[in-house]
Amino acid sequence: xxxxxCKISTLTFIDEIYVVNASFTVKGCPxxxxxxxxxxxxxxxxxxxxxxxxxxRTGTDYVFSPPLVYFCRLSSAKWDYFSFFHFRATxxxxxxxxxxxxxxxxxxxxxxxxxxxxxHDPNVQATIKDKFHQLLMxxxxxxxxxxxxxxxxxxxxxxxxxxxxxKS
Numbered sequence: 627x628x629x630x631x632c633k634i635s636t637l638t639f640i641d642e643i644y645v646v647n648a649s650f651t652v653k654g655c656p657x658x659x660x661x662x663x664x665x666x667x668x669x670x671x672x673x674x675x676x677x678x679x680x681x682x683r684t685g686t687d688y689v690f691s692p693p694l695v696y697f698c699r700l701s702s703a704k705w706d707y708f709s710f711f712h713f714r715a716t717x718x719x720x721x722x723x724x725x726x727x728x729x730x731x732x733x734x735x736x737x738x739x740x741x742x743x744x745x746h747d748p749n750v751q752a753t754i755k756d757k758f759h760q761l762l763m764x765x766x767x768x769x770x771x772x773x774x775x776x777x778x779x780x781x782x783x784x785x786x787x788x789x790x791x792x793k794s
Contacts, residue, residue: 655698655705658718659790661688665745666719666787667758669771673778676700677708677771679758682722684742689721690714691729694738694761697771708770745788755784 655676660666663686668678676698682688693709696719707715711730714720731739738761743750759781762771772779 655700655703656717657787660745660787661719661721662789663722663724664789665741665751665754667754668785668787669762669778670783670785671698671700674700675771677762679739679761680719680722681739681741681745681754681757683745684740686722686724687732688729689723690716691731692720694731695767695771708767745786751786751788754786755781758784 655671657666657668657678661680661682664680664682666678666680669676677695678697679695680688680692691711691713693707693713693715694711695708696717697706697708698704699706705717707713711734713730738757741750741753741757743753745751745754759779761767762779768779777783
């Protein structure tokens, strides 16, 4: 699949990710900056879908309720959402902030969307990958995102994008 044509002033190539002014394009889908106070985790862009989740550090919450999973429909290069509770269908994904009202995702899936530590630390990134992998392996998620290519949902294949220099 090729990238959609666009005007680019600066382009850096990093492992199948094109970095353009802190926004990313992964095989056609815009991969927005990671959330402030958090991280973004995704499967590689192959197969039918590329699922991603935004995660927050423990002690923070999202500025608005995200879905359980954002996923790119690679055939159309369009982001979509998977969730079964109230969320805001908005892109880019939300930042994380201290205080505020708990979002519905915090009430339902805290063990999958929150982590302790600095997301730049390789050990914390391993934890983020593990949490996202656990989410993808849930009985209602696996058939959608992992059935066609079990390697797609391998923990070793997951990509973590930490907050960029303290801000996105």
